[in-house]
């Protein structure tokens with residue numbers, strides 16, 4: 001019963017919330033979409049927080065995503081022991097990288113008076129949740145061997161069943177608590193996504209790579225006047 | 229030829245009295261809000277000095293502006309890919325301490341403190357944290373060379389100076405200083421626009437004003453690093469960048485920007501310039517010493533038939549063309565060659581030009597009395613190597629000839645008027661000096677009039693109401709645009725969560 005609620009309804013609610021509210025926020029309060037960077041107020045410690053955090057978490061999430069698409073290939077890859085160890089070690093290192101960055105960010109946010117002046121309650125909730133989530137992830141990586149193979153075998157089918165709208169929670173029942181919490185944590189982050197500064201993810205400016213350097217905006221319709 | 233219009237400016241530095249009225253006018257109108265307390269879209273700094281933010285001219289520190297790569301200009305701080313990789317932490321971003329921590333005072337303590345042996349004091353409190361703080365810097369901390377010799381000695385424009393010249397420099401510091409009022413230069417090749425990955429910054433096609441679209445800005449802060457003049461500011465409260473908007477709502481209704489309007493020394497001129505956008509990229513490639521002329525080179529003659537036709541093609545109305553023809557900026561920059569861009573070696577083609585001040589030269593030559601009737605002025609001016617070199621480092625990317633040209637002409641105009649009104653100079657000698665400075669009596673008269681006696685309408689020449697025209701052009705049916713006046717629904721600029 002609980003499992004149905006948490007692993008079938010909750011993810012859909014979270015996902016719909018994320019999409020609908022992000023969209024509404026973009027349309028109605030687009031101004032609030034910002035990285036809300038505080039580097040201007042504190043520079044040094046941000047470096048040791050923001051850089052490892054972002055690079056660590058991006059790599060780890062990319063890992064999750066790739067395996068979601070090609071679980072078979074991963075299992076194939078993991079068949080050779082040294083490859084499995086190398087992969088697990090890399091994953092753990094990156095996760096620790098993210099964890100250290102996150103801890104630095106938390107210390108900075110709580111310890112620096114200037115940064116506290118630009119901290120919202122939502123920021124604190126988000127940091128706490130992220131800490132929990134990354135902590136659980138690291139715990140999984142250390143204590144449940146071998147996370148990568150297990151993820152491909154057990155979690156990916158469940159996640160895929162969610163995406164394909166045929167939720168199948170047979171696997172979920174046998175998960176240890178840590179892993180259940182990790183998955184629920186992930187859904188929770190999706191759910192609160194649109195209410196936090198995480199929305200800056202949606203406005204990542206990759207189009208910069210293609211656009212010319214300069215940008216000129218005309219209020220006049222130049223082509224009309226050129227024809228006239 | 230692609231004829232574009234640029235709203236351009238001239239500041240006549242010999243007239244600036246360093247009163248900061250301009251800065252206050254701007255602050256009252258635009259930056260009197262939380263998150264913007266430290267911003268001075270218009271600031272006035274003492275030279276020699278380190279400026280605001282501290283050492284902004286030192287691009288080894290801030291890496292603003294452009295540099296010449298192999299055949300192409302590139303942003304000094306970053307490239308597109310490298311920029312995106314640095315998105316989580318910008319290596320060259322100035323922080324609030326490079327400006328100053330904004331403060332107020334706890335005035336209430338003056339009234340509320342209990343009776344005691346000492347006078348109550350109002351303690352300074354930080355406008356960021358709200359806590360008591362020790363003030364270590366403020367706007368114009370080194371005003372009028374105040375406080376310490378450290379500021380003047382660390383002026384980045386003294387970097388190539390020899391030991392012997394240092395001696396002269398000391399003289400200069402002792403004798404004279406001048407002011408540089410600075411606003412955004414609304415550059416032709418703005419590094420801020422080029423560096424913004426979100427595309428929030430843009431140049432308005434109609435008048436060249438550079439703006440930040442607050443709805444599109446995501447606080448990635450590249451513009452802050454990239455502007456070599458440090459004229460984009462980060463609003464620490466809203467998490468967005470803000471900058472001088474050249475008071476465009478005032479301009480559109482025919483009023484000069486607040487800093488211009490309030491300028492006590494009447495040093496400011498605002499006018500239209502036509503330039504050829506097709507030749508922009510090429511002229512930006514000039515060598516440092518040729519940059520001033522390269523920039524002047526793309527400014528077009530507003531009386532030329534072809535230029536006028538080109539302007540019409542880009543939608544410019546008669547009143548715009550007339551304004552360009554009467555532009556005081558065109559005269560100072562192109563015709564008279566008196567006004568020079570600030571640090572053209574940053575290669576943004578700034579469109580705010582400065583008439584360099586005579587004072588440092590005279591000061592270095594004459595001690596405490598600024599005697600202007602010296603016959604040997606021309607030769608003497610060139611002997612004053614340090615001030616010329618210093619001014620050239622600021623106003624002409626090191627090309628001393630450009631500064632000399634302007635100073636000589638300014639000097640000759642004075643001599644000419646002096647011979648007219650005081651009548652103590654040999655007319656023959658005055659004519660010789662005019663010739664040498666490449667000036668005619670008519671031109672000298674005109675320079676004199678526009679420098680000393682201009683009315684407001686001669687100083688600020690620009691066509692009002694282009695917003696109305698814009699509506700007419702965008703909307704063939706003006707009746708339909710009738711209900712579109714005003715700003716419509718706007719979102720409050722509150723910080724996201």
Ligand code: SF4
Nearest residue numbers: 412413415419420455
């Ligand atoms: S002065 Fe700076 S902010 Fe202004 S247009 Fe130039 S590069 Fe941009």
Ligand code: SF4
Nearest residue numbers: 244247248250491493
């Ligand atoms: S108001 Fe005019 S004279 Fe006074 S500081 Fe500003 S620019 Fe100079």
